[in-house]
Amino acid sequence: MGVNPTVMQRFLRVISKPGAKPEIQGSAPTQHVEGEDNNPAGFTSATKAKVLDRWLDRVVVISGSKAVFGIIFIGLVTWAFLGIPYSDLDIWQVLISDIQAIISYLFDSLLVRQQLNQYDDEMLVAVQLKSRLSSHNRMMTKLSQELNKEELVALAAESETSQHRHTADFQTELPSENRFGRFVTAFSHVIGHLISVSIYWITVLVWIGMGPMNDWSNRWQLDMNSASSAAMVFIFSFLANIHERHSAYTKTCLNSIFIVDSALERKLRSLTGDQVDNSVVVIPAPKMNPVQRAIFYYADFVGTLIGIAILVCVIVAWIAIGPALQFNANWWLIIGTYAGLVGMNDGFVLRNMQARLDEYAEVEFATIDKEDEALFHQMRLTTPPRETINESTLTYRVSDIMGRISAHEITVLIGLFIIFGLVAGSSALHWSETGQLLSNVPPSLIETFFMLILITGHNYADERKRANLRNLYERRLRLFSFVSCVELHAQGPAGLEKSAVAVAL
Template sequence: MERFIKAISAPGAKGATAGVAPTQKSLGTAVNVWDNIGAVHVEKKANYDRSFKRLLDLWLDKVVHVAGSGFVFVLVMAILLVWALLGIKYGQSEMWQVVISDFQAIFCYIFDSFLMRQQLIGHDSIMMVAARLRSRNISNSRMLRHFVEKKSDKLCQIERLDQTAEFPKVNWLGRLSNYAASVTGHIITILFYWICIFVWIGFGQYCDWSDEWQLYINSATSALMVFVFVFLENIREQHRTYSESCLALIHKTDSSLELRLRIVTGDTIENEPVVIPGPQVTKIQRAIYYYADIVGSLVGIGLMLVVIVIWVVIGPAMSFDSNWWLIIGTYTGLIGMTDGFILRNVFHHLGQHEDKAFDQIRTEDLAMFDVIGASPPAEEVIQDSGLSFRISAAVGHFCSREFVVVFGTTVMIGLVIGASVMKWSTAGQLLCNIPPSLIESFLMIILITSQNMADAKRRAVLFNIYQRRRHLLSYVNDTPIDDTPIAD
């Protein structure tokens, strides 16, 4: 029983991240570099038992990566185009709109889980990177002090290097995606979205507030959500791939710096493990993380499949009528709105925790430049300028607050009560479809804005980390070394 309670309470616990950088070793002048990870290897946290990944988890991660590929993005865009063209002929049919809306709702529900998992595994990965960088910083800082003490007569200014040399460039597809993301998440796009919503509301009286009038906006927002979800998945996957190439270069430079220092100082002390404490959270935030962990796991996928199977099974009893078709859309619409609030919240809070970890790395890096008495290289900084930028950031920050998530959950409960009063008629189910669709679409659009901002800042952070290590390596390489380490 105790084991069962521990298992069901484990999700949501964002505990400490422990990591250690593999030690670079040399044998005389022969170098044995066995730390060759290339891309980032992710280790899991101890207090939510992810010490290993089951085969199904590995497959799910693979599916998430494929879902963010360019091929899937183009495929989904083609499907949306075909849907729009067929709508010219069949769009007046109520059943056509209901069926299409349902399939779109199921698609978005699936991508909700994918985006949540993508967010969580990305956070685990970047925190492990931070722990390993700090682990190697401890050794490099110690050896630099020793190096300076023994070579004080040879101190010199660091050679000024080409600021852009070697560092990976964003390819044309990445630049195109970044531009599209900036347009999609722009404050003008958001205003245009709400203008369209109010125009639709204005036609309500003219259309006698009919079910068909409601289905029009339901279909439109469903199509918009499909685009936004698959686009967000795609730009996240592109950023992950780009970040891994940057981290591989940082790792190579950092390892070379450690190895060079070990050769000239004779230091053989293993790199120390570093533990980065987990974020301090309130009970409400812990509950939000709990929900996110469930949605982004095999449990969440399993629950989704169970709901779909139950929906199919009750189809004959309801004669597969329009109400039956709407049931799945109602469920996914309500859950999707909640997931939208959760995604925005988790993205913001985990991002803050990651930023603090990299700020600590920067502080440690600058301390090493103090040790050698040299100025660090100029940093690349992304300015938070422009009215549109500030408004988008403010809206995104507000929507990530805990009380906003609670408000969204309250709205969901209220919609369920309203539909129950209406005896779950077509109008009652549309009540649970349309407002959630409008809200979720808005939340996903501003999430694209936040993602675009965060990606630009993270690229600058990685570039600055690389430059600092490259300059330190240049400093150490300025001192000729012989076959024997510096004697104590």
Template sequence: MAAVPSTTETIMDNKAITKTYQLPAPQSFLEKCVQAILSPGKQCNIRSSAPTQQVFEDEKFLHSSSSLDNSCSDYKVKYDSDGTNVKHENIREYIVQERPNLAGRIFDLVTHLAGTSFVFILALIILVVWAIIGGVYHAPDSWQIVMQDGSSIQCYVSDTLLMRQQQNHHDHMITIVAQLRSRLHTVRRLIGPILQGKSVASAPLKEQDLHDDVGDARELPVENWFDLICNYVSLVVGSVYFFFIYWIGMFIWIGFGKLLNWSDEWQLYINTATAVELTFTSVFLQNIRHRHMNYISRCVSSIFCMDAVLEETIRRQSGDREKNPVIEIEAEKVKIGSRTIDYYAHLVGSGVGAVISAAVFIVWLAIGNTMHWNSNWWLIIGTYTGLVGFLDGFALRNVYFRENNHIKTHLQTLIDEEYSLFQSLGLPLPHDSETPLNKSLAYKLSAFIGHICSQAYSVYAAVIIIIGLIVAAGALKFNETAQLFCNTPTMIIEGALLIVLIEAHNFTNLKNRIKFRHIHLRRLALIKAIVGDDYVSGESV
């Protein structure tokens, strides 16, 4: 089968931003089908360049130049209402990718909303109302089963949305790094001749002198009392003490097993308790991650604006019009085991996963009348979403840790290039090159378990556990006891993992926030040294 040159897939309106990968040339309908089946989750390189900052003073040159026209994606072209006068504006912001299809945009919107404070508060209200109803009706079995089903469905949906969010986040961050490196290469190429051997060395700049407006990266931005409470709850829930309290509760529950004759009611108690914990923790994690990404977005927005001003200032002085270079970042090299997980993760986080989920829910509702809407019918959907959500949780963690390491590697490349530029200019860093971070016992425990859960064998172990539970439930003809047996161990393990991994998750986000804030401080220092004190809120002199 013949191979074709690098095929490109545009992922943004900006023509310079593309994904590239090698594809075999389809020779037949069968080969096209095989290619479509194998393509989900395929790793690919990302190629991107920052929009070139053009100098628009000479409009005649602009229109006569073969390298610049109104279709150029590096700047915006605006017309007066009568369509006569033309105004050109450089693109200074980072353009966030939007899905070309409506379904994809709706899916992304739902993913975004899932992490908002509104959804978090709504989930807390539902839990409180459920608890009140239980107290009024003396906590019947159906009341507990409803909570377990609701929690299983919610965690199942959350894992699906987080899978999509993680994949989008990875491509988003890698593209940002590529664009920052692209413009940094141009700045370094042009700044030498402009300075003509002059040094810009100065006394070390203090952070407070740089008018940093993105806030302290060590703490998530606090906009109201609710955010403040969430910050404290994050520390408590992610602590090793909370983890030990969780397992003490498990042993107490086991101790009551003999007293309750190991009955279905005994299993319902722990399933209900873990269901409440899973609902709270999963929604809480989405909210924390949402606020973390808001901080990163603020940093990126400010960094791109300063980068654009810096580039335009240098181009005005040098007269250079060469486009910013395209930076290609290679995809992560994965083994067959990780490739299988990526394939599954892609299906879960795509429209295919949504269609499968919808089909399952429709079938479940269709058989409700046949089963007289009894407790066993209620447990069916909880068993399905619980088992699949259990697998999704391990797959999500595997993808998260691998993709985060990929981002970390290339973010460090950008940082090294910035350090080299500062050294060549004799410009001191506006911050410590290394920021010490406190690694507590909770973090070490979280990091250890996180490392284990991030391995491919952990995902396969989860598959084996699920198969074993299904076989055991089949031997009991999938009655109520069998389904509770399927739900109990998976919910206990998932609940423990959510608690212990929240500390590692928070610590990773903290490190990334600090790195981006330091990038922001370095851009402020460059602006002060090259542009001067007249730079204000993205406006060049």
């Protein structure tokens, strides 16, 4: 009995969908002049259709909250104080290893989903900005055809000198973070700094140098495993917190930009009588090689939190075999070994995802910048001074090179081979306590390093994003001021009188 081709095609589409980054299409809400109070003006993230997706996104938001970060911080401090009377017991050290592995495993999944959600939001922003910019171009071209070159130059000059008056209903600049937000951002730059990463590896090298003095003992391995585990739990929760905090701040900035952009569209429609809806914009699917596609495939799997369901099953099985192993130190290490190895792979994937998805988004926003510049040139406007971040410092250049290497697809593959090697080594040692530590300590050290690199990459991406948003906001304010001047010019003597009164005030 043959297989129905239609069924087979559907099956192939289903299994091939994960990992693909499809084309994005959409349009900005059209700002109709009549009934403008009902027009959506600010930025709103797309609402997901499935209840489960909305619930999972809510879990992601909670994971990055101050409450969760505070609970984890208090837990780490409590564990540290318990070390005063119990530090000689292996179980005290193994406990933090297991807790770290499980928490890191959970945060891996949540951070992957955070990254995917951020990409979706950025593509939605790019689509809507391009859609509205297309309408701006159409209507401003119509305005320019009604003015001669001298009038355009004069109005452009006037709009620059009187911008603060024409844009008085808007904020002069994008909102700033609150005091706590600024502290967290500054602290993230300290943790993600090249010096901090260097200190981390110096500490690891010192620990390795002390190996012969400690006969490469299990205790010596447990000491580093405990320290790196505690650091990783802190870094994971901190990274989730700054991700969520910066995402919320970015949405606040986007809301301000979209409010000005919507007001600009309404004013243009009022001047030109244009009633054509904002066009649908299509952003083509990004090109990627098979290895990158496989990485995204795995990320989509992790981002749906299926991996967490698997972890729950593993924990149940782990508890079930506890009596057979008499709940010894070797049994305690099993769950940490599993979660640690998977978490190490997730760390490689997370860094790759962060770099690639940021690149895709930056390409679209660079296109918007160019289209804005073309519009400014057409209307004889001077583009506001462009804010950039300093990419010439040694710290930035070294961090950029390190980030590119760690984000490469080949690095992800190397990570997989390392995992296979560790598993082979532990198997050769019959998964004894020493064998399990072999699959615990190196993954913990490597994953901690990748979390530091993730913070570094996030910091630089966030700096570029904030600069781009401020540049975009300044350009929208300048365009609004120009169109306001054109509006007053169109009103004739009455408009000029109104402008004169405004100047006097």
